[in-house]
Amino acid sequence: MATSTGRRAGVLGQPVAHSLSPVLHRAAYAALGLDWTYEAIECGAEDLPGVLSERADWAGFSCTMPLKHAALEIAAEVRPLAGAVGSANTLLPGPDGWVADNTDVAGIVAALAEFAVAPRTVTVLGAGGTSQAVLAALLALGVPACTVLVRDPARIDRALDTAGRLGVAVAVETLHPDAAALGADLVVSTLPSGAADPFATRPWAPTQTLFDVAYDPWPSALAEAAGRGGARVISGALLLLHQAAVQVELMTGQEPPVDEMREALRAATPHAGL
Template sequence: MAGAAPRMTVRAAVLGSPVAHSLSPVLHRAAYAALGLDDWTYTAVECAEDGLAPFLAGLDASWAGLSLTMPLKRVALDLAAEVSELAVAVGGANTLVRRDGRWHADNTDVHGIVAALTEAGLGAPASALVLGGGATAASAFAALARLGLAKARLAVRSPERAAASLAAAERVGLAVDVATLDRVPELLDVDLVVSTLPGRAADAFAAPVAASRAALFDVVYAPWPTALAAAVAGAGRTVVGGFPMLLHQAVRQVTLMTGRTDVPVAAMRAAGETELARRA
């Protein structure tokens, strides 16, 4: 009796520059293992903005999906055959999924933020202040709108450079009051502070945020905790780090790429936490 034909390897990857630090391979591979998807692979590929188009052109039918990090989230909108309404609204796509031979662009960062805040008991803030006006701020605005806010505050170094995120806020129906970062201490009468600032850029705001009543969502996940997160936690208030957002956006990506809805969140969380502990 002839043996069964070998199954074709199904490929997925995370693309960006730099990308070597990405936790996505650990999360996606943990999901594949728990789901028994032994024929699925997930790798990390260094790819600059001008390299995405030729990379996509060179992929064969074995490729099911791609996770995108900076600087690829905006250019992906121009390269996809179809773009979700959410990705259009946010102004960036972190996910490309092949459907009927065509690339479909979507955004799972918003889902990641909503899920991370909700599981921490912060799913219904009455007011919020966002620090930093880059691409992650645009996703944060969309998430806050989904959580019911009609208005938020934004503090940035240069209001002129926040035009893209402010346009995204307008598209999702969120009114935003803009101020410069030096005014943060005056803006902290809010339920939630969302820091989208990279690395140690938010360290200077640790004391005033800790002295306020606000809970904190800090998108940084390594090194953790940040000075800001440690100060707010030390003041006894709820702190959500970047890892839960990363986890939940990856969970949504696994569903989009594989079609599976029984995604093993616990297994992915454990794998990610183990890897972060190893890197610390």
């Protein structure tokens, strides 16, 4: 377990200046009474080995794009969930080097749990690292199958590999505003900000839930359209909050102060849908 004496942690990514991870982690340290620091460090995949070797005594790192796959490759140990997902957003110090873990899955599950979402059908937009975590989260929801909509079906290999390891059945279809799969009980958009705007034109129903991981700006055009149709809308800011809370627990060994972290995030992004 980490001690309360001053330690350092940070978020790695490129670009990373916009990251809200420092807001969340610093709020947690303050609430826990820890004399820790948390920094945002610009880091591409090719920079990762050097950045980590220079900070071997740090308490851990959050990893954002484009490092979620590179973190697996450099780790001395890959925890089972991260290995099954095929994507890591957390690096922790271990006896033999860095340990790769994934807290996105827990973040997705916790965000959906706040709204008691219990879907029978699920459609995922996009096939990147976050969509891989969504597939793992489906198991916790008791959903054994889903549809993944992608622009280019040839770029879904990693997501299909994840589904195979997890035992989740995936139907792959082309990402299009008229796709019938957009009528699923739960639609999860893992697309970058603005990329889902063309899908705002389709009708939404009150029986549906949209979980849009893009929270800046909020509401997105997609979220606004879903809300107008009466659908329940969940902001990706909740994923950010809950995955960070698990990281705090992993790095400090203490119960994360979720309420204080939520308030800090709400203050930093008052229109993020929290």
